[in-house]
Amino acid sequence: QVQLVESGGGLVEPGGSLKLSCAASGSNFNLYSLGWYRQAPGKERELVATITLGGSRKTADSVKGRFTISRDNAKNTVTLQMDNLSPEDTAVYYCNAHSNYLGKDYWGQGTQVTVTS
Numbered sequence: 001q002v003q004l005v006e007s008g009g010g011l012v013e014p015g016g017s018l019k020l021s022c023a024a025s026g027s028n029f030n031l032y033s034l035g036w037y038r039q040a041p042g043k044e045r046e047l048v049a050t051i052t053l054g055g056s057r058k059t060a061d062s063v064k065g066r067f068t069i070s071r072d073n074a075k076n077t078v079t080l081q082m083d084n085l086s087p088e089d090t091a092v093y094y095c096n097a098h099s100n101y102l103g104k105d106y107w108g109q110g111t112q113v114t115v116t117s
Helices: none
Strands: 002-007 010-012 018-026 033-039 046-051 057-059 067-072 077-082 091-099 104-107 111-115
Touching: 002 091, 002 104, 018 033, 018 091, 018 111, 033 067, 033 077, 046 067, 046 077, 046 091, 057 067
Parallel strands: 010 111
Antiparallel strands: 002 018, 018 077, 033 046, 033 091, 046 057, 067 077, 091 104, 091 111
């Protein structure tokens, strides 16, 4: 079982930055890839970025060059640094822990990011 708690969302103007953090607790944390997904109103949830235990990253084309995912295995945290935000980035952002080996998928409660002038 893995519990995920996000923080760091909020309201920001276009061109601004936010940093999302996700604290994970539970067992077998090192068996999970961690990631961030987002869901805008009226749209499906989409992948933003993922990172494996070894540090391999996958980033959506829409945020490449603006968002950076990182992971601290010692602290069981994953962060998403978001720069040069645009209104199109407005969504609820969800932290995810996924393990193919265990066949498990866990989600945080979500944190709202709103980009508006």
